[in-house]
Amino acid sequence: MRYAASERLRHPARVVAFGFATAIAIGTALLSLPLATETGHRTGLVDALFTATSAVCVTGLVTVDTGGHWSTFGEVVILALIQAGGLGIMTLATLITVLVAGRLGLRSRLLAQAETKLLGLSGIRRVVRNIVLFSLLSEAVVAAVLTVRFAVGYDQSWGRAAYQGVFHAISxxxxxxxxxxxxxLMRYVGDPWVCLTVAAAVIVGGLGFPVVFELARSWRRPAMWSVVTRITLGLTIALLVLGTVVFTAVEFANPRTLGALEVSDRVLAGFFHSVMTRTAGFNSIxxxxxxxxxxxxxxxxMFIGGGSAGTAGGIKVTTFGLLxxxxxxxxxxxxxxxxxxxxxxxxxxxQALAIVLLGIGAxxxxxxxxxALTRHSLDSVLFEAISAFxxxxxSTGITFDLPPAAELLLVGLMFLGRIGPLTVASALALRRRTRRFELPEERTIVG
Amino acid sequence: MRYAASERLRHPARVVAFGFATAIAIGTALLSLPLATETGHRTGLVDALFTATSAVCVTGLVTVDTGGHWSTFGEVVILALIQAGGLGIMTLATLITVLVAGRLGLRSRLLAQAETKLLGLSGIRRVVRNIVLFSLLSEAVVAAVLTVRFAVGYDQSWGRAAYQGVFHAISxxxxxxxxxxxxxLMRYVGDPWVCLTVAAAVIVGGLGFPVVFELARSWRRPAMWSVVTRITLGLTIALLVLGTVVFTAVEFANPRTLGALEVSDRVLAGFFHSVMTRTAGFNSIxxxxxxxxxxxxxxxxMFIGGGSAGTAGGIKVTTFGLLxxxxxxxxxxxxxxxxxxxxxxxxxxxQALAIVLLGIGAxxxxxxxxxALTRHSLDSVLFEAISAFxxxxxSTGITFDLPPAAELLLVGLMFLGRIGPLTVASALALRRRTRRFELPEERTIVG
Ligand SMILES: [K+]
Ligand SMILES: [K+]
Known part of the structure; x- marks a missing residue:
């Protein structure tokens, strides 16, 4: 029993992959029920699988319109899958960080604790509890703000506003x-209450738990911050500003996007799009x-993505920053x-090199x-592939009319994109082999 | 005097950049002469600069039709620039490899000699002589085959055939x-004499001098081959086969490319295109x-490119293989x-990581x-940028109608693509600093 547990700990990446695959399977089964659709007709297997994968991997690509196609039961299933996927990746990524640190020898372990300010194996339960509390509290605050706004600003009933508020807060x-x-969210393009609240939730969730935890503990003492926190904060701010400037400037006079808005709303929409690329995926334009x-x-x-051990995807700003x-x-x-x-x-x-190369390769x-499978241009297809990974x-909208083979390809890409970087970063490090002898060195020419 | 020379050797990358910039300046001046054009009208400065840069960097992108726009004088200038650029990059890259090895301490230097089978500083003259002899001999053989083919197969006068043969052999x-x-070369799409001869010249020139030299010395003893030769040969063969299979399969039924040809010619054209992507740039379709x-x-x-210290471009198969x-x-x-x-x-x-990141960034x-500067789609623009770098x-044909700012951007990209990877691979290695103390280690999270 103890042996089996330690064997499992030796391959935590398999646990993550198995957990996500199980959640996707359950989600696919539930979404395949006639009960799950508005019309009462059964959803096709590929579409159900696609939606479940998209929800568990917190991607957000859809082949059917979420509000129109699914019944309230279906929407709650999707919401549960999102919550399970988000909590799952945050918890497992944080725990794996601790585990990896724990196997690197005492010196490294102590350093790793200093880094993330987390406890070792003995503190697993505390870590999980903190993550769950942090998630639920954040979601509750966001849901409250959105609910009030939807009820007061858009004349929705409080029940309807609360449902919409909770759904969009968790999402x-x-x-x-x-x-x-x-x-x-295009209808809210000029509404700072909705846009800034959603943006704040996205940023906080995307920073990653280790960084949030360290900031909560020592936000007054930047000199003590770990490498992870420095890189994550610095790059998050830099990329948000850069994205806002670029999108606002490039789209400023585009009548089909920002050009139709008030000038101040153009900046808001540019900022919102900049936040959503990292890697929340809402769109107000x-x-x-x-x-x-x-x-x-x-x-x-999108490819760079957000922080490590959070709900964001991509290769992560930590990987990008280290490179x-x-x-x-x-x-x-x-x-x-x-x-x-x-x-x-x-x-x-x-590790960073391996993650970025695998990402580019995928x-x-x-x-x-x-x-090869569709008639779309590279603009749309590259965008779709990076969005999935x-x-x-x-999406530029091509998700809705992809052939099943392309849908299944995106399913695989979403799954790989969700668990791949974490796997490369951690599990492989655990089975570092030792060679008995070193081979003679030889430099090669490059470039 | 001695000091100045050693200072220059300390920054060989500056010598390379200065040499190429000088050749481009001279070429631009010559191509700006009215004498250089068919019509006797002066060529615009940007087009002259673009053509000179494209020739010296052995790129082959053109904003004006080479045969139609330039006079014979202009064509000979272009040919001289190609020969200077090709010999220049091959010689300097090979010498820098020796120089870098020479500064790495005795053990590394001996290993490097074993690698490239080249001599140290004392053998510079011999290395240069070998490279020039190898280039001219190869070009002479290719020119002879092409001349006979053009004269016999296409009823050209022997003078005309020889001019065409020499031009295309050097190119x-x-x-x-x-x-x-x-x-x-689209008119020769079904002519194996022309296509296979040109392909052979491209492959040999693109392998790089160190590999050719080692193969010439010890082609019977693969067990003795250096890492460079193993990676270069293995990847060259693998990528040529892969490219041939992919292009022939994908384009097989495309009526505007291979679909119009005999089946055997489709394979020939698929192979030819596969060779030309690495990075010769002729096209028969x-x-x-x-x-x-x-x-x-x-x-x-195209991005991967050919061998190090040869006439090919890209990040090089050695860089790709090492990664x-x-x-x-x-x-x-x-x-x-x-x-x-x-x-x-x-x-x-x-080094390899730095080269690939700089390449992707550029x-x-x-x-x-x-x-932003044009109205073209990502398909064409990404293709053009990688082709230049x-x-x-x-080219998909967009080079002919780019605005001047875009032409200048491509000029810079061609220059960077030609000398950048070599610079990163070598010159930077020469000014490796030594720190007096090491900072304490801290692992970061990635992925
Ligand atoms: K997302
Ligand atoms: K070329």
Whole structure:
């Protein structure tokens, strides 16, 4: 029994993959019930599987209109899957971080504790409780604000407003991007109450638990912050500002997106889109109407994604930031990679490299296959592939008329995008082999 | 004097950049002469600069039709620039490899000599002589075959055939992709004499001098081959086969490309296109008529490019191969990255990582700007940006009607693509700083 448990701990990535696959299977079964649809007709297996995967992986891509197709039962199933997926990834990613640290020897373990300010194996229960409390509390606050706004500002009944508020709060905090409206959040494009509340929920959920926990403990002492927190905060702010400036500037005069709005609303919508690329996936403007350069900039931001061990997807800002530091050190000719006053070890570089290469490989292969399977252009197809891999959920609209083979490809890509980076970052590190001897060294030429 | 020389050797990347910039400046001046055009009218400065840069960087992108716009004088200038650029990059890259090895301490230097089978500083003259002899001999053989074919198979006068043969031989061996025909090599699509001869020249020139030299010395003893030669040969063959299969299969029934040809010619044309993506840039089929998935596959192959220290561009198969080995080691949980029976040092990984990140960054930024500057779709623009960065020269046809700002952007991208990877791979290694103390280590979370 003890042996079996320790065996499982040795391959936590399998636990994560198994857990997510199980949740998707249950979700598919429930969404296949006639009860789950508005019309009472059974949903096709591929669409049910697609929706369940999209919900559990908190992606938000949909092949059927969420509010129109599913019954209230179906919507609650989707909401439960989102909550399970979001809590699941946050808890497992945080725990795996602790576990990995625990197996790296005492010195590293202590350092890792200093990093994330988390406890070792003995504190698992406390970690899980903290994450659940943090999630539910955040969602409750967001739901309350939205409910009031929907009831007061849009003359909805309090019951209806509460249902909409809770749904969009959970969808936002878990970076899922599912909406009950067929136009997603486009009707709220000029409403700062809704947009800024949703944006705040997305940002907090996407920072990742280790960073939020460290900020809660020592937000007054930035000098004590770990490498993770420094990179995550710095890059989150930088990318949000950059995205806001780029989208607002490029789309400013586009009559089909920002051009139709008041000037102040254009900035709000530019900021909202910038937040949603990382990787929540709500939209308050029509994605299909964006200029190609905005679509491409969105591609890049979606691929980078949000913080580690949170509800965001993508390769994560930590991976991106570490690679940027490695590049900077190489250009400067520095022998080591230092962030703040800390040296980041070589094994960490290789993990980051592996994650970004796997991400590029998965997106490139999927893009090629989607181009072959459909008649859409690269603009839309690359956008769709990155949106699925980075669990974003934005789309130019091609999701609705994909052939089943392409839908299944996106199902696989969403699953890989959700558990892949975590797997590479952690589980592989656990089975680091030791060689009995080292081979003689030989430099190769590159470039 | 001695000091100045050693200062220059300390920054060989500056020598390379300065040399290429000088050649481009001279070429621009010559191509701006009225004498250089068919009509006797002066060519605009941006077009002259673009053509000179494209020739020196052996790219092959053109904003004016080479055979139609330029006089024989202009064509000879272009040919001289191609030859200077090709010989320049091959010589300087090979020498820098030796120089870098020379500064790494005795042990590494000896290993590096074993790698490339080249001599140290004392043998510079011999290395240069060998490269020039190898280039001229290869070009002479290719020119002879093409001349006979043009004269006998196409009823050209021997003088005309020889001129065409020499031009296309030099353009092929140096992976330049310039052609005197307005349809590039499309008229020869079913001619194996022309296509296979050009393909052979492109492959040999693109392998890189160190690999060719090692093969010439020890082709009978594969067990003795260096890491560079193993990776270059293995990946060259694998990517050529993969490209041939993909292009032939995808375009087989496309009436605007392979579909119009005899079945055996379809395979020939698929193979030819596969070779030309790495990174020669001739085309025997209409690039604009390719299916989007073929364009995208071409993007990937162009970005990877050919061998190091040869006339090919891109990040190089050595960089790509090393990163693949790093990824494989990480997935397997191996503590070291081994190729064959040799361990590749960590500094090498970082160089490869830096090259690929700079490449992706340059292509992504240029793609965004080209999308903003023009009305073309991502399919064409990404293709154009990668073609410029990887000094390929294939185009869907948008080069002819770009605004001047976009032309200048491509000029910069061609220059960066030609000298950037070499610079990162070598010059930066020379100014590796030593820190007096190491900072305390801290792992970060990624993924
Ligand atoms: K999402
Ligand atoms: K070329």
């Amino acid at each position: 936002a905090f878990n970076n899922a991007g599912f909406s009950l409206h067929s136009d997603n 029509d994605i299909a109407a964006l200029h190609p350069e905005s679509l491409f900039a969105t591609d890049l931001l 940027a530091f490695v590049l900077w050190s190489e250009v400067r000719g520095e022998p080591a990679v230092n962030v703040g006053r800390r040296r980041v070890p070589e094994t960490n570089h290789r 997106v490139a292969a999927s893009t090629f296959l989607l181009l 980075a669990t974003v959920g934005l | 092929a061996f140096n992976n330049a992709g310039f052609s005197l025909h307005s349809d590039n 209409d690039i604009a008529a390719l299916h989007p998935e073929s364009l995208f596959a071409t993007d990937l192959l 693949a080995f790093v990824l494989w080691s990480e997935v397997r949980g191996e503590p070291a990255v081994n190729v064959g029976r040799r361990r590749v040092p960590e500094t090498n990984h970082r 292509v992504a930024a240029s793609t965004f700007l080209l999308l 990887a000094t390929v020269g294939l």
